[in-house]
Amino acid sequence: MKVYFVGFGPGNVELLTLKAYRLLKEADLIIYPGSIIEESFLDEFDGExxxxxxxxxxxxxxxMERAVKEGKKVVRVQSGDPTIFGAVWEQIRELRKRGIDCEVVPGVSSVFASAASLCIELTSPSTPGVAIVRPAGKTLREDYLEKLAKLPLTLVILLGVDRIEYVVEKIAKVRGEEEPCAVVFHASREDEVKIVSKLGKIAEEVRKRKIERTATIIVGKVVEGYDERSHLYG
Structure with a gap:
């Protein structure tokens, strides 16, 4: 008995992995988060x-338990990649208590779909890493945005465009309002919107576009590219 947790990516069917696509084609039951993934995205899959x-x-x-015990192939669709803010472990934990095995199939996170859309790297010779975070709120007491802003990292903020002013305030205290940043709404989809700006202006531009959810915020010098040469090519 097994449930498959499948990363659906950012909402573009063409970005599904081959394995994810096959499992969705074979599924008897597909459970999906309708607040993020529209059912129309799943039209080509025949399962309930x-x-x-x-x-x-x-x-x-x-x-899921009932369907698996009835002999059905169950796919639990997760937006983006299941392992990033997917609350996937809570489901796996409960299924294992019931003796049901689980398999996680990776998906393309909006983090990487957004960077790809902007044609940028999230790291550079002088930017050694990336911090993927979300702002504090009902389910998170502290986000450490100010502390992270002090490190030479690219900051990627998910689930936070509705609090863009708060995000800007926290990071700008450390990096200043001229720090490059970008917001990508619905990365890879037909209605994708890209905004490349500075911290001091990004909130106003986001509000003008009426972007309130399903957007990725990227902050750091990599947004504008870099002139350094890596050692990769000698």
Missing amino acids: KINSYGMRLEEIVEI
Whole structure:
């Protein structure tokens, strides 16, 4: 008995992995988060579809457990990559208690889809790493944005465009309002919107475009590219 947790990527079917596509084609039951993934994205897959939006964890697990015990192939769709803010472990933990095995199939995170859309790297010879975070809120007491801003890292903020002013305030305290940044809405989709700006102006531009969710914020010098030469090519 097994449930497959499949990363659906940023919402572009062409970015599904071959394995994810095959599992969705074979699935008898597809459970998807309708608040992020529209059912129309799943039209080419024949399995029964259940929108999990608004359901409690226990309800979702019970549906998966019942279907698996009926001999059905169950795919639990997760937006982006299941391992980044996907709350996937909570589901796996409960399924394992019920003796049900799980497999996680990676997906393209909006982090990487956004960088690809901008044709940038998230690292550079002088930017040795990336911090992927979300702003503090109902379920997170502290986000450490100011502390992270002091490090030579590219900052990628998910689930935070609705709090863009707060994000800007925290990071600008350390890096200043001239720090390069970008916001990508619906990366890789037909209605994608890209905004490349500075910290001091980005919030106003985001509000003008009426972007309130499903967008990725990238902050750092890499947004503008770099002139350094890496050792990769000698």
